[in-house]
Amino acid sequence: MKAAARVAGFVGGLVVVLGVSWAAGAAVGPVVDDPVPAGHAMPAAGDDGHQEAASGEHLPGGLAVAQDGYRLVLADGVLPAGRQRVAFTVVGPDGRPVTSYDVAHEKRLHLVVVRRDLTGFRHVHPVLDRATGEWSTEVPLAAGAWRVLADFVPAGGEDLVLGADLLVPGRFAPAPAAPVTRTDTVDGDTVTVDGDLVAGEHSMLTMAVTRDGAPVTDLEPYLGAAGHLIALREGDLAYLHVHPGDGLEFGVEVPSSGTYHLFLDYAHDGAVRTAHLVLEAS
Structure with a gap:
């Protein structure tokens, strides 16, 4: 019962x-x-x-x-x-x-x-x-x-x-599975991701931050980099912590196909912000 x-x-x-x-x-x-x-x-x-x-x-x-x-x-x-x-x-x-x-x-x-x-x-x-x-x-x-x-x-x-x-x-109330989300709005900033994830391969993802349609060019260093990306695999929360090369370009290699939630930490206007994006890995 x-x-x-x-x-x-x-x-x-x-x-x-x-x-x-x-x-x-x-x-x-x-x-x-x-x-x-x-x-x-x-x-x-x-x-x-x-x-x-x-x-x-x-x-x-x-x-x-x-x-x-x-x-x-x-x-x-x-x-x-x-x-x-x-x-x-x-x-x-x-x-x-x-x-x-x-x-x-x-x-x-x-x-x-x-x-x-x-x-x-x-x-x-x-x-x-x-x-x-x-x-x-x-x-x-x-x-x-x-x-x-x-x-x-x-x-x-x-x-x-x-x-x-x-x-x-x-x-x-448990949240339903999230759809692919390539854009997030954080405190007036719009964060987008370009690129795709391929399981077992090195994939390049490029993040862009804009405000009112114009690129944000005054991002502040956060923990010694322009931004930090944490990827979590939906289902078991397998973890990847990725740091950028040039600007907000990230080289990511995910271990399997599936849905990955991407959390981008970046600093702007004296505050650290976190954008939440979702991609499918083929």
Whole structure:
């Protein structure tokens, strides 16, 4: 009877997030797009049931909670709706919190907090407590299932992107799948993307920012570049963080066909803005 009630609630468009958390986790999990090469093991499940990527495993960024001995541990996996403190540690191969990181794109860690239906997105830079190894920041959270993605380079190591699930209890209407969207309007700016994504191939995307029909020519540097592009694959939120070459031209190689949500961060008039675009990869 309870399961039937949950299904009826979902069909009606209102979902109690804690009632569907198991279903969401079962339906959306770590995905390996290609067969595992000879000599490589499939990612092993950790003690908490999350998928772990073995060293050398070709797993898109953000799908594993642990990789190469590093693990992302949230202080709280369930938070109430509203502006909340999100805190976490990165535990290293020695079992201790990591406190030393290399700087990448002017920051020691980039954090993306995104709702599973891609209607909520924040790219922020938390503060590290060097005494405890805990990172923390505040972000606004609406009811729903969220993914926390930490992009960092442990000192002397390789770039890693680890992800963990965060649940915000409450009723919400899950958004339908988004159509292809090549134009977005942000605070009076119009952002457009030219180019196409092709799975497994290097694709060039060119972003343009205009206002009242005229090109915006006074974009300000943000984190050492003209803009930053984060691509998330619809369905499992596989993660790509791309930085431009010349201006707002981005070379992107997506791992599979499917729908990709592109979040462009750029600075203009003293404020950082985020445009949301959607492309299909053939």
